[in-house]
Amino acid sequence: MAHALVAEKHPLDDLIRRDRMPHIWCPGCGIGIVMRCYAQAILESGIPVERHVVVSGIGCTARVPGYMNLDSYHATHGRPVPFAIGLKLAKPELMVTVFSGDGDLAAIGGNHLIHAARRNVDIKIICINNFNYGMTGGQVGPTTPLGAKTTTTPYGNPEHPFNLPYLMAAAGAVFVSRWTALHVRQIKEDILYSFRKPGFTFVEVLAPCPVGFGRPNDIEDGVEEMRIYRRRSRLVYRVPDEMPWEALEVDLREERPIYVGRFVDREREVFQPVRLRS
Amino acid sequence: MKGRGVLTGVHFMHGDHACAEGAIAAGCRFFAGYPITPSTEIAERIAQRFPEVGGVFIQMEDEIASIVAVIGASAAGVRAMTATSGPGFSLMMESVGLAVMMEIPCVIVDVQRGSPSTGLPTLPGQGDVMQARWGSHGDYEIAAYAPWSPQEMFDLTILAFNVADRFRIPVMVMADEVVGHMVERVVIPPEDQIPRWERKRPRYPAGNGFKPFLVEDEDLVPPIVHAGEGYRVHFTGLTHDERGYPDMSAEAHHRLVTRLVEKVRRNASQMIRYDTYALDDAKIAVISYGCTARSARRAVADARRMGIPAGLLRLISLWPFPVDVVRELARQVDVFIVAEMNLGQMICEVERHVCQPVKGVFHAGGAMIPPDPILQAIREVAFHGTRVGGGKASAG
Numbered sequence: 221m222a223h224a225l226v227a228e229k230h231p232l233d234d235l236i237r238r239d240r241m242p243h244i245w246c247p248g249c250g251i252g253i254v255m256r257c258y259a260q261a262i263l264e265s266g267i268p269v270e271r272h273v274v275v276s277g278i279g280c281t282a283r284v285p286g287y288m289n290l291d292s293y294h295a296t297h298g299r300p301v302p303f304a305i306g307l308k309l310a311k312p313e314l315m316v317t318v319f320s321g322d323g324d325l326a327a328i329g330g331n332h333l334i335h336a337a338r339r340n341v342d343i344k345i346i347c348i349n350n351f352n353y354g355m356t357g358g359q360v361g362p363t364t365p366l367g368a369k370t371t372t373t374p375y376g377n378p379e380h381p382f383n384l385p386y387l388m389a390a391a392g393a394v395f396v397s398r399w400t401a402l403h404v405r406q407i408k409e410d411i412l413y414s415f416r417k418p419g420f421t422f423v424e425v426l427a428p429c430p431v432g433f434g435r436p437n438d439i440e441d442g443v444e445e446m447r448i449y450r451r452r453s454r455l456v457y458r459v460p461d462e463m464p465w466e467a468l469e470v471d472l473r474e475e476r477p478i479y480v481g482r483f484v485d486r487e488r489e490v491f492q493p494v495r496l497r498s
Numbered sequence: 499m500k501g502r503g504v505l506t507g508v509h510f511m512h513g514d515h516a517c518a519e520g521a522i523a524a525g526c527r528f529f530a531g532y533p534i535t536p537s538t539e540i541a542e543r544i545a546q547r548f549p550e551v552g553g554v555f556i557q558m559e560d561e562i563a564s565i566v567a568v569i570g571a572s573a574a575g576v577r578a579m580t581a582t583s584g585p586g587f588s589l590m591m592e593s594v595g596l597a598v599m600m601e602i603p604c605v606i607v608d609v610q611r612g613s614p615s616t617g618l619p620t621l622p623g624q625g626d627v628m629q630a631r632w633g634s635h636g637d638y639e640i641a642a643y644a645p646w647s648p649q650e651m652f653d654l655t656i657l658a659f660n661v662a663d664r665f666r667i668p669v670m671v672m673a674d675e676v677v678g679h680m681v682e683r684v685v686i687p688p689e690d691q692i693p694r695w696e697r698k699r700p701r702y703p704a705g706n707g708f709k710p711f712l713v714e715d716e717d718l719v720p721p722i723v724h725a726g727e728g729y730r731v732h733f734t735g736l737t738h739d740e741r742g743y744p745d746m747s748a749e750a751h752h753r754l755v756t757r758l759v760e761k762v763r764r765n766a767s768q769m770i771r772y773d774t775y776a777l778d779d780a781k782i783a784v785i786s787y788g789c790t791a792r793s794a795r796r797a798v799a800d801a802r803r804m805g806i807p808a809g810l811l812r813l814i815s816l817w818p819f820p821v822d823v824v825r826e827l828a829r830q831v832d833v834f835i836v837a838e839m840n841l842g843q844m845i846c847e848v849e850r851h852v853c854q855p856v857k858g859v860f861h862a863g864g865a866m867i868p869p870d871p872i873l874q875a876i877r878e879v880a881f882h883g884t885r886v887g888g889g890k891a892s893a894g
Contacts, residue, residue: 237732240743270728275570286732286744291725293573294734295566296596302530302563306570306578307725309554310528314574314726335559493554494545 235259235269237289244283248434248442250401250427251348255284257404258319258346261411262290265315273307273316275300277329280355280429281321281348288319298328301336304343309493315344315415322349326382327362337391337420339491344414345422349384350429351472358432365471369436384424386465389484394419396484398468400449401427403480410482419490426470426478437473448472456481502550504689511684513648513677514539514581517607518547519684520655521579523692526605527553528571528578530564532586535619536675537609540581561586565593568604572597573733575724577659581607584617584626588633594668595634598758600733601711601720603662603697605655607671609678610788612863622675623863624788624839628846630670631817637755639762641769642670642817644787648682654771654814660695661769665719665761672816674839676789676866697722704729709740718761762818771814772823776802780809782876783827785848786837787813790867794837797872806880819847828852833879837872839863855879 236259245251262272272290276282278297285292295303300318308316318325325333325347336343352370353359359372363384367376388396395417397410407425414421428434428445439445454477456463468479504523511519518540521529529548531541541557548555554571558564564580571578582590587608597604612618613625630642641661643654651673658669698721702708710731711720723729732742737751745751762769775795777783782801786794791812801808811827813820828834834852836845837859845858859875861867 237743270730271726273725286734289730291727291730292732293570293600293725294732294736295569296593296735299562299566299593299596302558302566303570303573305556305563306528306530306567306572307574309556309567310571310574310576310578311724311726331559332563335563493556494549495552496549 231263232256232259235262235289237287240287243287245280246431248428248430249280250350250425250442251281251284253401253404254346254348254407254425254427255287257407258317258411259288260408261415264412265415267315267415271313271315273314275304275307275316275318276320277324278355279321279324279353281319282324284319298324299332300324301329301332301343305336305341308341308343317344317346319346321354322347322351322363322384323353323361326384326387330362334387334391337388337393337422340392340394340419340488341491342418343420344411345420346411347384347422347424348427349424350427350433352429352433354429354432358436365473368433368473370433381469383465383469385468385483388422389465392420392488393422393484394486394488395421395482397482398424398426398480400453400478400480401425402446402449402453419488439472445472449478452476452478453480454478456483459483504692505686506688507686509684509686510681511648512539513651513673513680513682514609515543516648516651516684517581517655517671517673518543519686520652521605521659522547522551522553523652523686524577524656524659525694526577526579526659527551528568528576529553529555529580530558530567530571530578531580531582532558532561532564534583534586536611536678537581537583537607539678540607540609561589562593565590565604565606566596569593569597569600569602572602572604573600573725577663579605579607581609583609583611583619584613584623585615587626587629591629591633592635594640595636595638596735597668598634598638598640599735601666601722601758602733603666604668605658605662605671606668607655607673610672610674618864620675621864622789622839622866624674624790625843625863627672627816627840628843630672637759639759640668640670640817641762641815642672643771643814644672644816645677646788646791646812647677648680648684650814651677652684652686656692657771660693663697664695665765665769666697666722667762672788674788700729710742711738712740713757717765718757766818769815769818770820772820773812773814775810775812777809777811777827780807780830781832782806782808782835782879783811783831784808784835784837784872784876785811785813785844787816787844790837790839793867793869794872796869797876800869800873801876801880806876808876813844816844821851824848824851828854833857835859835872835875835879837867839867
């Protein structure tokens, strides 16, 4: 008679606050997938765990730090980037990652985001983009596509969304990539790559929010959104040579490609506080 | 450039610069700020001086980013400060609550100007003193000090760091444009005479069962863990338990907020500072603070020359308010006069602790209240008894 094999210990156990499970995320949500990629990248980074610090603002994604067994800071809405800057500049040996959502980072925190990219501060951004404010119940956000329905755009969104990779490239990020929650290996690889890339890096992950965004926009569930990602993701190597920046705008409701890949990988001088040699 | 941290000696120094030197002497090594009159010279001085002492200066995109970066740096274990004026002070308020909730020490200097809104950017005001106390949402307590001279810009900035670190709270230095832009004698003591109160540090090693917000001491202050020390601690603005984990129950909320408030109330005697002048046999007590207290002192001296038994209680700590001192004074004097450069803020705090009449000498800001209207108020109560009910004079 066969017995179930029960693993006593998972390699990522030490990186997760197991005493905080179960988590708050809805069935079909993509955030947990990306959190696992982050944990895997930390494990493979070779950087001692105590030097990894994770910072967030407010929102569903911003709950990630609470579940990561790291020094973790769950700050004011929109403000994880300046919090991370303070940590990093005060203690440069830390590897400071901001793990937050599109609303937190690009709406209320948008000014901090572009200025941190401009300065090229050595912090790592992981931005979950689920096209809406999930925690408050599915309101329009800075990345909600034109015409999409949310609880505060019941007749369709009258605004244009941010194209986050384009924004980050223009603002000065040295590394910009985008994947979907389906691309777990690529996400992990790019987070790992960010750790090794000095300067301001930005990894955007498109992720299902079946309750907040999917339901009012006729995406049946999380699995259906993953199917959309599988069917329509197209890898782009060179932007804008191969594809104009404008083409990176995403609208899940339209049958057109979702471009993913590493869009920016360049060198710029990394922000350093002024010091005088004695 | 060792030894350039404390500029020991006698100086003829600008108030804002004295504040910056106080911060450097206190060991502040992180400053994030945004230019705003009349506090800008603090940032300028820090930008000039920090590279000499290994400090990190960064000019942020706004005051919100400034206070949050300061909290982040302090969470990494570095003494950190920002400086601003009214409009920026308002922007910082939300994250003052974050520092309260996370119990991360920080120092905020507000060089007050004529307000509300853009008001009088280059001219003085004292209209932010209640905002210092109540500006963020919810229940909390902080400490706030009002310097009346460049010397106190130096001294009280050091005290602010010590109180912030010792009790894990945000501390405000509530200066004003007059004191900030005044140039006066400042004596900077030798480095070993700069008082230093350290942060309480954890007594237990990192590991299973470590509780970062466990309170074991009478002072209700838990030891602080810094980023990168291996404790792997969670800090959140959400209501949390002793582990730092969110707890969305009414019980946890009441327990936490009560402790955060009680932490300051119970230790208030260590934070309270005040000064007195001619108060011992006074029957008329003038209460004032900041630059206005300079005029009040002159008015009291003039009154004494006229044979009027007036005295001055100068508030150095606005918050915690020296309740016991004022109540004790109420057993001695017949009448109180509160002089302040706003239309009646700290007077409310005095009124709720005494039964005597309390007369106000107010001005909305823009220029120092001169000694005359304060002296006039003293003479009125001296010659017309204590019938001052409702008669709040205007210094204008």
